[in-house]
Amino acid sequence: MILNFDKIASDIGHKKFYPIYILTGEEAYYIDAVSHLIENNVLAEHEKIFNQTIVYGKDINPAYIKEACLRFPMMAEYNVLIVREAQDCKKLMDEMLPYFERPNKSTILVLCIKYQKLDKRTKVYKSIEKNPDCCVLEASKIKENLLVEWIENYLKNNNFQITRRASILLADYLGNNLSTLSNELEKLILIKKDVRQIDLQDIETHIGISKEYNVYELQKALATKNIQKVTRIYNYLKNNSKAAAMNLITGTLFSYFFKAFVFENPKKNVNTLHSEMGMEYWQVNELQPAIQNYHGKIDKVLEIIREYELKSKGINSREIPDSELLKEMIFKILAV
Structure with a gap:
C-alpha cells in the first residue's frame, strides 16, 4: 500500500511494522530516514548481531535477497534485511514479485530505491500498490x-x-x-x-552564508537595479568563491526572473496562477520590482542568464573564470 513519510514514521514509532518496505523516489532524504528508523527501532542492540543485515544493491542479486528473507530470526521477533542503493540490483522488482505476494511475516525487508519512480503500468506496481504486506513510499522532491x-x-x-x-x-x-x-x-x-x-x-x-552578500540579496539588487549594491555583492562573491557557485547563481536568478515573466504576462487569473505555481503571496510581491524595472524586457534577462549558464559549463565559450562570467552577466542584466 502507498503511505506517506509521516504515516510510516508514526507506525514505526508505535511498533507497527510491515514485512516489506519499498522506498522509492527522487528525494533520498525520506528514503534514508525510513531506513534509519527501521535500523534503529525494530531490534534491540543485542538482537542485531544475528538478525539485522545491511547490504548494497551492487553487491547482491535477487536470489540472495529471497534466501535471506526466508531465514527465521534467532532469539528475536524479526529478521531485518536492509538493501541500500537497491536500484543497482538488476531485475530486482520482477524477480522479487513472488516474494512480495507471499512474504515471510517474521522478516522485515527494506528496499531503498533512490532517484527512481516505479512504473505504475507494471504488474509489480499493481501487485504491491494495494498489498497490505507492502509499505510503499514514493518520495518526491519538495517544492x-x-x-x-x-x-x-x-x-x-x-x-x-x-x-x-x-x-x-x-x-x-x-x-x-x-x-x-x-x-x-x-x-x-x-x-x-x-x-x-x-x-x-x-x-x-x-x-558560511553572508547575510548581506548572497544570491538572494544579489537577486533583490538586480531586481531594483541598485548598481552600488550589485557591485558590493559582486566584489564579495568574487573574493569568496565558496559563497556561491555559478550554477547556483544562474539557477536562482533564472527561477526568479522566469516567475516575474509569467506574472508580467499572466494567461490566467493571478490568484489561480500563484496557487498553481506553488507560491506564497509574499513571494509574488517580491517579483514586483523586477516586473516594474524590466517591463517588457524580462525575456531578454532570461536569455542573458541562460547564455552565461551555458558559458559556465564551457559550452560555446572559451575557458573564462566564473568571476568574470558573473561580472559580465550581472552588468548585462543591469543594462537591459
Whole structure:
C-alpha cells in the first residue's frame, strides 16, 4: 500500500511494522530516514548481531535477497534485511514479485530505491500498490515554496526557533536537497543547543552564508537595479568563491526572473496562477520590482542568464573564470 513519510514514521514509532518496505523516489532524504528508523527501532542492540543485515544493491542479486528473507530470526521477533542503493540490483522488482505476494511475516525487508519512480503500468506496481504486506513510499522532491516551512518545522520538532529571514536565506542558498539541509540544520542544533534560537548571524557564522552578500540579496539588487549594491555583492562573491557557485547563481536568478515573466504576462487569473505555481503571496510581491524595472524586457534577462549558464559549463565559450562570467552577466542584466 502507498503511505506517506509521516504515516510510516508514526507506525514505526508505535511498533507497527510491515514485512516489506519499498522506498522509492527522487528525494533520498525520506528514503534514508525510513531506513534509519527501521535500523534503529525494530531490534534491540543485542538482537542485531544475528538478525539485522545491511547490504548494497551492487553487491547482491535477487536470489540472495529471497534466501535471506526466508531465514527465521534467532532469539528475536524479526529478521531485518536492509538493501541500500537497491536500484543497482538488476531485475530486482520482477524477480522479487513472488516474494512480495507471499512474504515471510517474521522478516522485515527494506528496499531503498533512490532517484527512481516505479512504473505504475507494471504488474509489480499493481501487485504491491494495494498489498497490505507492502509499505510503499514514493518520495518526491519538495517544492521550493515549501522549503521555508520545512526548515521551520524541522527546527520546531527539535524545540528550536529560527527567524524568517534566516530560514529564507538557508532555503535560497541550499535549495531543495533535504539531505544537505538537514545536515546543516543538525550542525546548527548542536552548536546552538543552549540558546535554541537561530538568526542571520548564526547562518553567516556557522554555515558560511553572508547575510548581506548572497544570491538572494544579489537577486533583490538586480531586481531594483541598485548598481552600488550589485557591485558590493559582486566584489564579495568574487573574493569568496565558496559563497556561491555559478550554477547556483544562474539557477536562482533564472527561477526568479522566469516567475516575474509569467506574472508580467499572466494567461490566467493571478490568484489561480500563484496557487498553481506553488507560491506564497509574499513571494509574488517580491517579483514586483523586477516586473516594474524590466517591463517588457524580462525575456531578454532570461536569455542573458541562460547564455552565461551555458558559458559556465564551457559550452560555446572559451575557458573564462566564473568571476568574470558573473561580472559580465550581472552588468548585462543591469543594462537591459
